[in-house]
Amino acid sequence: MKPSRSRLAKPMAPAVQRYTASIAFDRRLAPYDVAGSIAHARMLGKQRIIPAKDAAAIVRGLGKVQRELATGKFPYREELEDIHMNVEARLAEFIGPVAGKLHTGRSRNDQVALDMRMFVKDAVVHSVASVLGLQRALVEFAARHDAVVIPGYTHLQRGQPVLLAHHLLAYYEMLRRDADRFYECFTRADVMPLGSGAVAGSPYPLDRDAVAKELGFAAVTANSIDAVSDRDFVLDYHVAAGIAMMHCSRLAEELVLWSTAEFGFIEFDDAYATGSSLMPQKKNPDVAELARGKTGRVYGNLMAALTLMKGLPLSYNRDLQEDKEPLFDSVDTVLDTFDVLAEAIASITVNQRRTREAAGGSFVLATDLADYLVKKGMPFREAHGVAGQVVQYAIAQDKQLGDLRLLEYQRFSRLFDDGVLSISVDASIASRDIPGGTAPAQVKRAIAAARKALRDAH
Numbered sequence: 001m002k003p004s005r006s007r008l009a010k011p012m013a014p015a016v017q018r019y020t021a022s023i024a025f026d027r028r029l030a031p032y033d034v035a036g037s038i039a040h041a042r043m044l045g046k047q048r049i050i051p052a053k054d055a056a057a058i059v060r061g062l063g064k065v066q067r068e069l070a071t072g073k074f075p076y077r078e079e080l081e082d083i084h085m086n087v088e089a090r091l092a093e094f095i096g097p098v099a100g101k102l103h104t105g106r107s108r109n110d111q112v113a114l115d116m117r118m119f120v121k122d123a124v125v126h127s128v129a130s131v132l133g134l135q136r137a138l139v140e141f142a143a144r145h146d147a148v149v150i151p152g153y154t155h156l157q158r159g160q161p162v163l164l165a166h167h168l169l170a171y172y173e174m175l176r177r178d179a180d181r182f183y184e185c186f187t188r189a190d191v192m193p194l195g196s197g198a199v200a201g202s203p204y205p206l207d208r209d210a211v212a213k214e215l216g217f218a219a220v221t222a223n224s225i226d227a228v229s230d231r232d233f234v235l236d237y238h239v240a241a242g243i244a245m246m247h248c249s250r251l252a253e254e255l256v257l258w259s260t261a262e263f264g265f266i267e268f269d270d271a272y273a274t275g276s277s278l279m280p281q282k283k284n285p286d287v288a289e290l291a292r293g294k295t296g297r298v299y300g301n302l303m304a305a306l307t308l309m310k311g312l313p314l315s316y317n318r319d320l321q322e323d324k325e326p327l328f329d330s331v332d333t334v335l336d337t338f339d340v341l342a343e344a345i346a347s348i349t350v351n352q353r354r355t356r357e358a359a360g361g362s363f364v365l366a367t368d369l370a371d372y373l374v375k376k377g378m379p380f381r382e383a384h385g386v387a388g389q390v391v392q393y394a395i396a397q398d399k400q401l402g403d404l405r406l407l408e409y410q411r412f413s414r415l416f417d418d419g420v421l422s423i424s425v426d427a428s429i430a431s432r433d434i435p436g437g438t439a440p441a442q443v444k445r446a447i448a449a450a451r452k453a454l455r456d457a458h
Helices: 014-020 023-046 052-071 083-103 108-144 164-189 208-215 224-229 232-258 286-309 318-346 352-360 366-375 380-396 406-410 418-422 425-431 440-456
Strands: 149-154 157-163
Touching: 023 052, 023 083, 023 108, 023 208, 023 318, 052 083, 083 108, 108 164, 108 224, 108 232, 108 318, 108 440, 149 164, 149 352, 149 425, 157 164, 157 352, 157 366, 157 425, 164 232, 164 440, 232 286, 232 318, 286 318, 352 425, 366 380, 366 418, 366 425, 406 418
Parallel strands: none
Antiparallel strands: 149 157
């Protein structure tokens, strides 16, 4: 069996055959193609569109194809162009000419749309599992280091002291939104297109709802033209993947920075680092660097998919063959990145002495100084200016705020009393005791809530 050339008088040129063949990559859709074909064949038999015995023979033959696919023995043939023709040709080898009845009431246009939707649904399930895995790694790491203090940064300058756990839980929240976006992608992919035919629907009494139910779809498509030409669900996955990888890249960037000698906050386990081919002292955070780098790859796949779709007239066009490789690559990249980052994070050792030292430097308690004056009745803007003057003075005296005596504080405001000497990193963190704050009690509640959410997600 060869791809249909009923209208054409000449065989396909070898160069065209090589150029148009997609079996090298769309073979990945084989399990979905066979599952869809089995459901379609059963429906054809039940609707008496083809004889029941023929439908049964087709289903048995497709079962043999499934087993070959599962064991890696399926004989893919490039000259058969795509996965659809490969499956149908192999089916014919098993059951003879009756295999040709399988294609009754469908087109490769709605067939591939079905396969792609089934693939995306599975990809979403696996992607969400990987997102949850990285969330779990972050939450458990935070729980083990819930007393570790680091500087909180703005503009990559030390701003205020925070708990490391609070900082890491920010990424938990980002990933929670990523999981939501993937779930939304699943919902939009969960619509069954088979029965749309090439463009206009089918003249046969197809039971589309029965096929959708057997394949686990929530609904059937409402418009045959849209059904065969739509790839919004593919774009949805690319968008969700791109944003998720952006969050991974931000996390990876901080892990790279924190592992440098200049920061010295963390160290990766040797199993999750690499050495240098020239400099024997080097320990490189390549896992984090690659996570950062592969983000651009996923962005590129999104742009490729958007560009592919932007000029296509309705309905199906062969351009849509190019939707698969970028999607497959993004799925693989997301799964690999999230999984290896989760492992790498679990391996990290924190230098708590260094993080606390950094959290107490660079006048990070200046805001607390202003807040102290506000609580004494001074307007915040005025208190902000006084605190800035105190910082300028301390810098000129080559001192930290904790080194100043009460009399030195009182040079800038008579509102300062002995209480100012109690301002400290720990007191600063403890004072942020509101929902969403970095106080230890709030962080412990956030960790508990995150653990519960992760348990409930299964």
